Amino acid sequence: xxDANARISEIVKGNDIVLFMKGTALFPQCGFSxxxxxxxxxxxxxxxxxxxxQDAEIRQGIKEYSDWPTVPQLYVKxxxxxxxxxxMEMFESGELQQLLGAEA
Amino acid sequence: MPMAAxxxxxxxxxxxxxxxxxxxxxxxxGDHYAARVVSRSFAGMSxxxxxQAVYAALGGRVGGELHALQLETxxxxxxxxx
Numbered sequence: 001x002x003d004a005n006a007r008i009s010e011i012v013k014g015n016d017i018v019l020f021m022k023g024t025a026l027f028p029q030c031g032f033s034x035x036x037x038x039x040x041x042x043x044x045x046x047x048x049x050x051x052x053x054q055d056a057e058i059r060q061g062i063k064e065y066s067d068w069p070t071v072p073q074l075y076v077k078x079x080x081x082x083x084x085x086x087x088m089e090m091f092e093s094g095e096l097q098q099l100l101g102a103e104a
Numbered sequence: 105m106p107m108a109a110x111x112x113x114x115x116x117x118x119x120x121x122x123x124x125x126x127x128x129x130x131x132x133x134g135d136h137y138a139a140r141v142v143s144r145s146f147a148g149m150s151x152x153x154x155x156q157a158v159y160a161a162l163g164g165r166v167g168g169e170l171h172a173l174q175l176e177t178x179x180x181x182x183x184x185x186x
Contacts, residue, residue, distance in 0.1 A: 031172070032172070032174075063167065067156060068152075068155075068156070068159075069159050069164070069166045069167035069168075070166060070167045071167075080152065082151060082152055082155070083155070085155070085174055085175045085176060086151045086152065086155065089151065089176070090151075
C-alpha cells in the first residue's frame with residue numbers, strides 16, 4: 001500500500017499537470033474521464049495521463065492518496081485539484097484556465 | 105446494484121441535516137445520477153472538502169455500488185454573497 005503511495009507521489013510530483021483516468025486521452029473508457037480530457041484539450045493544456053485500468057495498485061491507491069473515491073483525478077504542481085465535476089465548475093468560472101495557464 | 109434516488113437523498117441528509125438535495129436520474133437506469141447539494145455547513149469549505157463531505161455521507165458507495173454520481177455542491181447563495 002505504501003508502495004502505491006510512493007509511486008503515486010512520484011508521478012504527481014514529477015508532472016506539472018497529470019490526470020489519473022480510465023483509458024487514454026485518445027480512448028477514454030468512461031464518460032467522466034472523457035469529459036476531463038475534453039476540458040484539458042479545450043484549454044490547450046500539456047498534460048500526462050495515467051490509465052488506472054492498466055495498474056490495479058494505482059487504481060486502488062489513488063483513491064486513498066487523496067481520499068477521493070473516483071477517477072478521473074487531476075493534479076497540478078503536486079496538488080489535487082478535483083474530479084471532473086470540479087474541473088467543469090472551474091472551467092466554467094475561468095479558474096481552471098488561470099490555474100493551468102499559470103503553470104504553462 | 106442500482107440505488108434509488110430516494111436512498112441517496114436519505115443518506116446525504118442523514119449526515120448533513122440541513123442539506124437541500126436535488127437528484128436527477130441521468131440515464132433512467134438507477135445507476136447514473138446527478139446530485140446538487142446545498143448546505144450551510146459548506147460555507148468556507150473548498151470544493152474538494154464539500155465533495156468529500158458528500159462522499160463520506162454516502163459511506164463508500166460512490167465509485168462502487170453507485171457508479172456515477174455527478175456532483176455539484178454549494179453553500180446557500182446568501183452565504184456566498186456576504
